[in-house]
Amino acid sequence: MQDDDFYELRIYETAQARWQGLSQQMGEDVPPLFRRHGFDVPLMHYEGVGGPFGPIYGYLLRWRNLDDRMRAWGAFYSDPEWIAKMTANYQGEQRVERAHIAFMRAAALWARYRGAGSADGGGLVDGIYELRRHDLSGQDRATAQAQVAGQLDAMQAAGGQILGVFETIIGAPVQRLVSVTAWRDVTALAAHGAADEPAGPPHDAFLLRPAPYGRARADFAPHPQP
Amino acid sequence: MTTWLDTTKRQLFELRFDMLAPGRAIADLRAWHLDSAPGRAAAGVPAPEGVWTVRLGSRGPGLVTLTRWPSLTDRQAALGAWLDTPAARGQLWDGARGLIRDAESWILIDSPAGAGRVGPATVAGGLHEMRLYRALNGSVAEAAQALADHDLAAAQEAGAQPTGLYEIAIGPERPLIAATFAWPPGVLPADVWLALDARADTGARRLAERARHRRRLIGLVEPILLQPVEAP
Numbered sequence: 001m002q003d004d005d006f007y008e009l010r011i012y013e014t015a016q017a018r019w020q021g022l023s024q025q026m027g028e029d030v031p032p033l034f035r036r037h038g039f040d041v042p043l044m045h046y047e048g049v050g051g052p053f054g055p056i057y058g059y060l061l062r063w064r065n066l067d068d069r070m071r072a073w074g075a076f077y078s079d080p081e082w083i084a085k086m087t088a089n090y091q092g093e094q095r096v097e098r099a100h101i102a103f104m105r106a107a108a109l110w111a112r113y114r115g116a117g118s119a120d121g122g123g124l125v126d127g128i129y130e131l132r133r134h135d136l137s138g139q140d141r142a143t144a145q146a147q148v149a150g151q152l153d154a155m156q157a158a159g160g161q162i163l164g165v166f167e168t169i170i171g172a173p174v175q176r177l178v179s180v181t182a183w184r185d186v187t188a189l190a191a192h193g194a195a196d197e198p199a200g201p202p203h204d205a206f207l208l209r210p211a212p213y214g215r216a217r218a219d220f221a222p223h224p225q226p
Numbered sequence: 227m228t229t230w231l232d233t234t235k236r237q238l239f240e241l242r243f244d245m246l247a248p249g250r251a252i253a254d255l256r257a258w259h260l261d262s263a264p265g266r267a268a269a270g271v272p273a274p275e276g277v278w279t280v281r282l283g284s285r286g287p288g289l290v291t292l293t294r295w296p297s298l299t300d301r302q303a304a305l306g307a308w309l310d311t312p313a314a315r316g317q318l319w320d321g322a323r324g325l326i327r328d329a330e331s332w333i334l335i336d337s338p339a340g341a342g343r344v345g346p347a348t349v350a351g352g353l354h355e356m357r358l359y360r361a362l363n364g365s366v367a368e369a370a371q372a373l374a375d376h377d378l379a380a381a382q383e384a385g386a387q388p389t390g391l392y393e394i395a396i397g398p399e400r401p402l403i404a405a406t407f408a409w410p411p412g413v414l415p416a417d418v419w420l421a422l423d424a425r426a427d428t429g430a431r432r433l434a435e436r437a438r439h440r441r442r443l444i445g446l447v448e449p450i451l452l453q454p455v456e457a458p
């Protein structure tokens with residue numbers, strides 16, 4: 001399946017104890033504003049429950065054109081309704097400390113997993129998600145990609161559902177694959193031990209809990225606009 | 227409370243860091259950059275606004291390239307496609323034989339606060355510097371204006387030419403502001419920044435900023451010392 005879309009991964013480092021207000025705003029205030037300015041429904045919203053740093057909150061967007069993306073964000077940020085709602089929600093203090101934004105494309109490797117976990121036609125995926133950033137830099141690309149495939153195959157065999165595999169192009173360091181795997185629950189995650197992992201390039205990983213309004217569909221299928 | 231940047235009315239730049247692979251010489255990367263310029267031009271990549279080697283600082287040793295793009299669609303069609311060619315991939319990334327160990331690509335937008343302060347390098351022979359400033363989220367425009375009014379002004383008083391002031395739109399970290407300078411020969415930039423920090427008015431201004439925001443307006447600063455790459 002040819003996938004020419006761009007994917008925007010946003011990871012917000014949030015201020016301590018101010019995550020919930022941000023999540024509430026993203027779930028209630030933001031969706032109509034996103035619709036107004038031409039955003040698709042984000043493919044997932046999440047909070048971080050493990051990983052290199054925290055607390056974090058984030059989401060994944062899909063774009064067909066990066067210039068449309070720049071225009072949409074510009075219009076969103078300057079929308080008086082957004083400014084009013086954000087100001088009211090923030091109550092004089094920022095909720096987001098730092099933002100990490102990466103543009104990605106679908107990796108060729110994703111085709112290997114598409115369709116494997118969508119028996120119910122792209123239904124919402126429960127559980128917890130494991131987002132890995134595989135570092136292919138300085139290595140033979142074909143070999144490193146094959147090793148990542150081996151690791152994802154092992155996760156899939158252990159009950160993980162591969163939601164997507166991406167390649168970074170702008171923002172994050174390039175030459176990285178980003179994979180998102182859903183686990184039914186923490187027991188399933190723990191059952192796939194690190195010792196079971198085939199060899200592969202170095203990676204870091206975040207453990208994500210999807211927000212109640214932000215569960216992904218299988219294969220990151222688009223959500224319908226409400 | 228905030229002034230968000232409108233990314234549609236300003237100029238887009240791509241800042242790319244190519245970090246040298248172990249065992250390779252910076253001269254190899256510099257030569258590759260110069261030798262491959264005709265191929266990039268044929269692919270529609272504009273001549274860069276600036277090319278430097280990292281003399282000292284993070285992401286070094288390596289090459290830093292700043293390119294202006296009319297749109298991100300143009301960027302993808304030109305540089306994105308060229309970087310994905312087997313030749314470029316092979317030369318840059320080919321395992322132990324590749325020129326670079328890692329690379330980062332950021333999208334920058336010129337800051338209106340730099341108008342009247344920044345311009346082409348008018349001094350030659352000294353170091354260049356890129357300073358990356360962590361700004362308070364939601365207050366980027368104010369931080370950029372403070373940098374233009376005070377830091378860029380102090381650099382000019384010391385004989386430097388500020389050559390750019392940018393907000394990072396897409397990058398590994400935001401909010402971040404980048405400023406570039408061309409320093410005159412014999413000047414160590416840190417001496418100018420330390421003198422600025424020691425001024426009473428600087429201290430008073432920062433205290434006022436902190437009282438206003440309950441946080442620092444500008445946090446950590448990361449300086450990268452650079453040397454421009456000139457075409458032979």
